[in-house]
Amino acid sequence: MSPAPTTPPASQTLSRGIRILEVLADARRTLSIDEIAERLDVHRSVAYRLLRTLEDHGLVERDAAGRIELGARLAALAAGVAHDLQAEAVPELTAVAGDLGVTCFLAVLDHDECVTLSSIEPRHAVNPVAQRPGTRHPITRGAPGKAILSLLPRPSWPADVSAELAQEVTDAAARGFATSHDEVIPSLRAVAVPFTVRGRGPAAIAVVFVASSHSDEEIAARLAVSATAIREALGG
Numbered sequence: 001m002s003p004a005p006t007t008p009p010a011s012q013t014l015s016r017g018i019r020i021l022e023v024l025a026d027a028r029r030t031l032s033i034d035e036i037a038e039r040l041d042v043h044r045s046v047a048y049r050l051l052r053t054l055e056d057h058g059l060v061e062r063d064a065a066g067r068i069e070l071g072a073r074l075a076a077l078a079a080g081v082a083h084d085l086q087a088e089a090v091p092e093l094t095a096v097a098g099d100l101g102v103t104c105f106l107a108v109l110d111h112d113e114c115v116t117l118s119s120i121e122p123r124h125a126v127n128p129v130a131q132r133p134g135t136r137h138p139i140t141r142g143a144p145g146k147a148i149l150s151l152l153p154r155p156s157w158p159a160d161v162s163a164e165l166a167q168e169v170t171d172a173a174a175r176g177f178a179t180s181h182d183e184v185i186p187s188l189r190a191v192a193v194p195f196t197v198r199g200r201g202p203a204a205i206a207v208v209f210v211a212s213s214h215s216d217e218e219i220a221a222r223l224a225v226s227a228t229a230i231r232e233a234l235g236g
Contacts, residue, residue: 030067092226102209107144143190146178151202177220195227
């Protein structure tokens with residue numbers, strides 16, 4: 001009897017390189033090589049070699065102090081993800097950011113995580129909140145995650161959804177928008193409206209802010225207008 005086929009081993013080097021990009025995206029600040037090595041649980045020399053390769057491809061950059069941040073090349077790669085969705089969303093995100101004076105972003109579902117695909121900051125805000133494209137967090141946290149969960153059938157929810165969160169998602173589905181405060185980033189609030197586009201998974205258009213003169217309901221109503229415009233533009 002011939003041996004059963006085996007699954008080729010995953011590339012540890014590739015996996016670690018991708019993990020570095022995720023760590024930098026989640027950090028929201030520059031990191032030293034030692035900090036990256038610690039978060040990957042690898043020796044500093046291993047982290048250094050991985051970073052050199054990523055740097056050669058423009059995926060990470062070093063500042064004047066030698067600390068590491070995501071590179072500009074990632075923006076070009078990200079622009080190719082769901083290009084049609086981003087192309088239709090960006091003008092709407094820009095309009096919302098201008099109308100409400102807050103950062104507006106588009107989030108999509110990636111397995112059990114919510115990922116920022118595009119983000120626009122208001123032009124004239126004194127202290128705008130940065131929401132970097134590629135930022136991800138569990139779908140069970142934050143307004144965009146709860147908004148997306150409200151579109152998913154219960155059996156497909158993550159196993160760790162608590163009864164309290166389930167009720168929040170049910171309430172969000174009933175009113176058409178989700179809210180959060182201090183869930184992803186301390187002191188920040190968010191409002192998100194879910195929507196679907198034919199042929200794609202669920203998404204959400206959201207805003208994040210410290211404070212706003214607009215009520216959650218007013219913000220959600222404005223977001224709903226843009227969500228409808230994006231969906232109709234893509235024939236969904």
